[in-house]
Amino acid sequence: MKNFILAVFFLFSISAIAQELTLVTAEIPPYSMVENGVQTGVTVDVVKEMARRVGQSDEFQFLPWARAQNKASQNNAYGITPLSRTPHREDKYTWVAPIPEINNDYVLVSLDKNLNINKLEDIIGLSVGVQRGTPAQRLLEKAGFDDIQTVTYEEQNVEKLRKGRIKLWAIPRLVGKYVYKNNGYNPDELIFGYVLSRPIIYFAASKDISDLEIKRWKQALNSMRDDGTFEKIISKY
Known part of the structure; x- marks a missing residue:
């Protein structure tokens, strides 16, 4: 009984400190787009599934690309994709999860x-x-x-x-x-x-994201690769 109570307490503690990320992107087909009112695109679809697996909203804010990058680099608790990792951007974001399978030449x-x-x-x-x-x-x-x-x-x-x-x-x-x-x-x-x-596309986040959140999002992507969901998504594009 004692162990059960401790486990429940641990789960509620994680939930309490979890960060809800505001997800931002831009119209960059076929990576991110809105078709018939539906948010889609290969990286958007991937990150939406990641968001569902970490237990947060999968809705994106679609903004002009420069503004989306600015918000994610200057505000707290933002997530952004499809972001290429470049020297100019290196210190502006937390590089949460690479998605090298998506061609970005x-x-x-x-x-x-x-x-x-x-x-x-x-x-x-x-x-x-x-x-x-x-x-x-x-x-x-x-x-x-x-x-x-x-x-x-x-x-x-x-x-x-x-x-x-x-x-x-x-x-x-x-x-x-x-x-x-x-x-x-x-x-x-x-x-x-x-x-x-030939940069690699990432799901990135603002600098304040915690190590726990980074781990949760990485685990979500890894689980998608393990169960075939990831391959199913990218095969559509």
């Missing part, structure tokens, strides 16, 4: 078959479109591109690329294909070239 894309976009030295002077606040923007700046044109939404880059207002588009490979198709075009038209980076 940042590549340069073109529609011009006459361009050789595999060598950086051949394309460094070309105009390139990028979503504001993404790692791709800093990768372009670090690489030495001068004509970097930023937009709020990737759909804007699709139209700029097709109209010749930019020669290149810096985009994660899966995102590029999805957004291009979603705008009504054939993604087979896209020519993928120079790889800017």
Whole structure:
């Protein structure tokens, strides 16, 4: 009886100190999006299941990406995905759980078959479109591109690329294909070239998250991998 009471007390103690994270993301298909009023996307689906397993709300706040990152880095008890781990971001977040199975290559894309976009030295002077606040923007700046044109939404880059207002588009490979198709075009038209980076996607959180919470979220993801739920989710994309 004594052991039972101690076990119950322990469980209630954990529940009492558990942190409810405010989950934030942005429209970054196919990682995170809203379709017919339903929050979905490969990383959103993964984190929603993680949230259910740790016993908290699985609802996300969808915000412009720069604002979502700012909130998660400056406020308490925030969770964010899909966030690539980069040197610029390293000290701003707690890197809770990597999701390396999801392809996140940042590549340069073109529609011009006459361009050789595999060598950086051949394309460094070309105009390139990028979503504001993404790692791709800093990768372009670090690489030495001068004509970097930023937009709020990737759909804007699709139209700029097709109209010749930019020669290149810096985009994660899966995102590029999805957004291009979603705008009504054939993604087979896209020519993928120079790889800017191959970062790993994470579920990250604000700096104040406790070690207990980190452990609980990690265990949730590991259990999803063990029981096949994780593979079932990513296979849809």
